[in-house]
Structure formats: C-alpha cells, structure tokens
Ligand SMILES: Nc1ncnc2c1ncn2[C@@H]1O[C@H](COP(=O)(O)OP(=O)(O)OP(=O)(O)O)[C@@H](O)[C@H]1O
C-alpha cells in the first residue's frame with residue numbers, strides 16, 4: 208500500500224484517480240493471473256515429482272529385493288587375489304579356478320585387498336559381501352582348548368628324551384632370558400622319531416600339559432588337501448594362528464604324510480603334497496627363533512623324510528624315541544598297572560624281562576589283556592599267569608616290529 212500512496216499524483220483530479228486505480232487494478236489482476244498460473248504449474252510439477260518419487264520407491268524396493276536375492280545363500284566362497292580397479296577384481300573361488308569378477312557397489316572398495324575372503328554370487332560370481340578375516344574352521348579345530356591329561360609321570364623310561372624336549376620347547380617359552388644371557392638362539396623345533404607305539408604322541412601331549420602355551424595339534428595327513436594351494440594355505444593359517452596366540456606349540460603328528468622326499472613324481476597329487484611341504488619349510492624359516500612359537504613333530508619314518516626338513520634351522524633337535532629296554536619296560540608296566548589290583552604272585556620285573564622287544568603301546572595292551580583274563584576268571588586280582596598268557600597273546604598278535612625299518 209505504501210507504494211501506491213507514494214506514487215499517487217499530488218494534484219488529484221477525480222479522473223486521474225480513476226485512471227490510476229483502474230490501471231492498478233488491471234495490473235494486480237494480471238499479477239494474480241500470473242501467480243495462479245505459476246501455482247498451477249507448481250502443483251502439476253509437485254504431482255509429477257510425487258509420482259516420480261513413488262516410481263523410484265518402487266524401483267528401490269525391487270532393487271533391494273534383487274540384491275537380497277543375489278546375496279542370499281548358497282554363495283560361493285572365494286579369496287581376492289588381485290584388485291584391478293574399483294569394479295573389477297580377480298578372485299579364486301573355493302573350488303579352485305580364478306575369475307575376473309565385478310563387485311557390488313555396496314562394498315567399500317577399501318575392504319577389497321588381496322587375501323580377503325568374500326562371498327560370490329553363484330551365477331555371476333560377482334562379489335556380494337566381504338567376510339571377516341578368519342581362519343579355516345579346520346585350523347580352529349586343531350587348537351586344543353583343554354590341555355591333555357598326560358604328564359611326564361605317565362611316561363615310562365624316556366627320561367633323556369623328556370629332558371631334551373623340555374630344554375628345546377619348554378625352556379625357551381618359560382625362561383627366554385637364559386638363552387639371551389648366553390647369546391644363542393633357542394631351537395625352533397624338535398622332531399621325535401622311533402617305532403610305532405613308543406610314546407612320541409604321548410611325549411608331545413605331556414609337553415602341552417606342562418606348559419601354559421596354546422597347543423595346536425595337526426596330523427600330517429590333514430594338511431593334504433584336494434585342491435591346489437589349499438594345503439599350503441592351511442599351513443600358512445596354522446602358523447598365523449600360532450603366532451597370534453603365542454606363546455604356542457604346533458604339534459605335527461605323522462609328519463611323513465607331507466614331509467616325504469620330494470622327487471620328480473608327476474602326479475598332481477604328489478605335487479600338491481610337495482607344495483604343502485614347501486610352505487611348511489618357508490614358514491619354519493619365516494619366524495624367528497626367539498619367537499614364542501615352537502614346533503614339535505613326530506614320525507616313525509624318518510628315513511623317508513625330506514632332507515630339507517632335517518637340517519638344523521628347521522628341526523634343530525632330532526630326538527630318537529627307542530624301543531624300551533628292560534628297565535624302561537618295568538617303568539611302563541608300573542604306570543599301566545598303577546590302578547590295577549595285582550595279586551602277590553605278580554613279579555613285574557620278571558614280566559618286563561619276559562616282554563622282550565615290546566613297545567609302550569604293547570606293554571599297555573599286555574596289562575589290559577592280563578586284566579581281561581582276570582575278569583574272565585571272575586577273579587579278584589590279576590595273577591602272574593594272566594600276565595604270562597597276555598604276553599603270549601599280545602606278542603603273537605603283534606609281530607615284533609622290524610626296528611631296522613625305523614632306523
Ligand atoms: N614310554 C611310555 N610310557 C607309558 N606309556 C606308553 C609309553 N609309550 C607308549 N605308551 C602307551 O602307548 C600308547 C601309544 O603311544 P603313542 O601314541 O605315544 O605312540 P606313538 O609313538 O605316537 O606311535 P605312532 O608312531 O604309531 O604314532 C600311549 O597312549 C601309552 O598309553
């Protein structure tokens with residue numbers, strides 16, 4: 208209104224005012240029309256945007272369900288081996304072959320690094336998700352959560368061997384300063400060898416019981432895998448986990464399954480086993496002696512082991528676990544009869560003398576058999592005759608091991 212008042216002429220005549228107001232009204236009406244027009248336009252624009260919004264929402268829902276479908280299991284598990292650019296990545300699927308694939312835009316490109324595990328869509332093999340880095344479930348299965356019950360007291364007649372393994376495995380873990388003082392690096396690992404049933408596995412279990420270290424137990428044949436590179440990966444993950452959980456002891460039982468001589472064999476299975484062995488050699492070189500990871504391995508075929516495994520720097524101590532002599536046999540018999548009710552007639556030293564050329568496992572079997580005989584007779588205690596019969600029985604069943612084969 209102020210505008211109109213200011214622009215109004217000074218000397219008003221009725222005609223002028225009339226003219227002025229008329230003009231003003233026409234202007235305002237025009238303006239009104241203009242605004243209405245604008246309003247209509249805005250309205251239709253709004254309607255358009257709203258329909259657009261509904262369309263986009265519908266599309267979003269569709270895409271979301273499509274993504275869900277792509278991400279829904281079963282998905283192929285793969286490992287990223289190379290990142291080419293933001294949208295193209297090379298993965299190795301768990302079945303073996305390698306693929307160049309695209310990645311879902313929902314994945315943070317920073318997460319995609321070589322070695323990362325991811326899930327792949329079954330059809331397009333596009334990466335749909337990145338999995339948290341974790342080790343193979345098999346590796347976790349190797350970790351002994353509860354420490355074994357065996358102690359050094361349960362081992363008969365292997366005192367020098369116990370001493371050696373304690374020095375090589377326990378001491379570096381419990382008193383590393385001793386090695387620092389003298390200025391030598393402690394042994395990395397020990398290899399136990401000897402005929403079957405002489406107590407190699409038992410020794411390793413006792414070490415695990417005695418130290419507070421994490422104990423990872425793997426049987427050599429578990430590391431032999433079907434697909435190329437899988438065995439090597441298991442070895443790598445095993446050592447990674449051991450390092451992460453240090454102080455720890457890795458126990459590889461029956462190492463001959465992967466540690467046999469490498470030769471020019473041409474079957475792909477043999478080559479895969481060799482690759483696994485090479486990874487093991489590399490891992491053993493890779494961690495430093497002062498580290499808190501120790502390796503204990505056991506075999507009864509040291510003669511077929513690869514020379515590279517036996518050289519100092521890998522297994523620094525090679526401990527022979529022999530057949531027990533008469534004294535050791537008596538010790539073993541004492542251990543296994545500790546809980547048995549024996550009659551006065553039983554003369555354990557004589558039994559030990561008689562049970563020549565037997566292993567600890569066989570002596571245990573003799574004790575068990577003697578007990579079984581007593582049960583059969585419905586007797587209160589085990590008699591001398593039971594032992595004699597048991598020795599005969601066990602010796603007949605198990606042909607005396609050819610000790611030459613085991614060196
Ligand atoms: N020195 C020993 N003292 C007491 N028991 C023993 C001894 N040696 C063997 N045994 C008994 O024999 C069983 C088998 O021994 P163990 O598993 O240690 O044999 P091993 O040397 O690992 O044989 P393999 O080479 O066949 O694996 C043990 O569970 C234990 O009961």
Ligand SMILES: [Mg+2]
Nearest residue numbers: 407408460505
């Ligand atoms: Mg064993």
